Amino acid sequence: MTDMTGWSVERLHDDHSQALRVSEVLYDNKTDHQRLRVIANPTFGRVLTLDGVVQVTEADNFIYHEMLTHVPIFAHGAVKRVLIVGGGDGGMAREALRHPVDSVTMVEIDGGVVDFSKEYLPSISAGAFDDPRLDLQIADGAEFMKTTDGGFDVIIIDSTDPVGPGEVLFTDHFYGHAKRALAPGGILVTQNGVPFMQGGELTGTLRAFGTLFADAYCYLATVPTYAGGPMAFGWGTDSDARHVPLELLTDRVAQSGLDFGYYSAEVHKAAFALPGYVKKLFP
Incomplete structure (x- = not known):
């Protein structure tokens, strides 16, 4: 939502918010499910908000997308079929x-998000919608x-926060x-929000994962x-993929020939090193 002249203020949390300067409003409309806006910001480029909450930006989306995709794919080592829910x-x-x-x-769930993303945020998909494998x-x-x-x-659950149409995915x-x-x-x-601000979200997912998977x-x-610190991604599997050796990860990344803005074999391993306040959220 826009509370101040030229600023978009997010109110996802009751007692904490962030604001982005709006240099231009490129799109503003309501679909059957939610209000979609695309604004321009001098630092982050085009920014998509759903019901006033930042979902993705041109400048920093690579971090979120790389970490929710390449961590499980490289850990697995032989992925042929991927399912994305949301995104x-x-x-x-x-x-x-x-x-x-x-x-x-x-x-x-919302075809309107796909349609306007193609038009207003084409750099995010970068041709993915035209790939015959999709x-x-x-x-x-x-x-x-x-x-x-x-x-x-x-399976990647690229959901919004657990309110509105995204609630059932948690x-x-x-x-x-x-x-x-x-x-x-x-x-x-899974996308599990910012644990410093949304600890219950992560605890709930890990409780469910603990009953389903050998490794939760x-x-x-x-x-x-x-806003609010590092984002958490839930991890559930019956394999030992979380413990794949650094040397093997490094080899898999090298053989892929891919380059990244955030992900690396070292970052992959380090991402599972959790601070105390996050460990305390485990059920």
């Missing part, structure tokens, strides 16, 4: 499709997860369906426009 801006698909995967299925489905992610035949090596039932949709040795990763954990990355 309507196309950034997660962009990163997943940099790998030699056979297919990426993307399930987005299977884009405009559907409810929770319903899709109930009925899919599964067989996914990596339930025990949804995680249970996601576990069933994984192939043997598969990895489920999380890892961290700092994204400048997500």
Whole structure:
């Protein structure tokens, strides 16, 4: 929302907010599900907000998308099928499709997000929507997860915060369906907010993961426009992929020939080193 002349003020938290200077409003409209805005900011470029909450920016989106995609893919080591729930801006698909995967299925509830992202934020998807390996489905992610035949090596839950249409993606039932949709040795990763401000969100996910997976954990990355400290990503798998040796990770990254703005084998390993306040959130 815009509370001050020329500023967009986010009020996701009751007693903490952030503000971005608005140099231009490029898009402002309501879909059936939420209010979409694209503003321009001198530092972060174009910024997408949903119901006033920052979702993605041109300048720093690479951090979020790289860490939620490449950590599970490189840890797994042999990913062929990826499922993304959410991610309507196309950034997660962009990163997943940099790998030699056979297919990426993307399930987005709001087709309006995809349409205007193509028009107003084309650099985020960077052509991902035109990749023949992408299977884009405009559907409810929770319903899709109930009925899919599964067989996914990596499932990425690129959801909004647990309010409105994103709320159902944080339930025990949804995680249970996601576990069933994984192939043997598969990895489920989730967006779990900023644990300093949203600790209950992470605790709830880890509690559910603890009943479903042999390895229930999380890892961290700092994204400048997500206020309140590092962001947590939930991690669930029955494999030992979290403990893949640094040497093997380094070799996998080198063989991929990919370059990154944030991710590296060293950052991958370090992301699982958690500060005390985050460890205390484990159930």
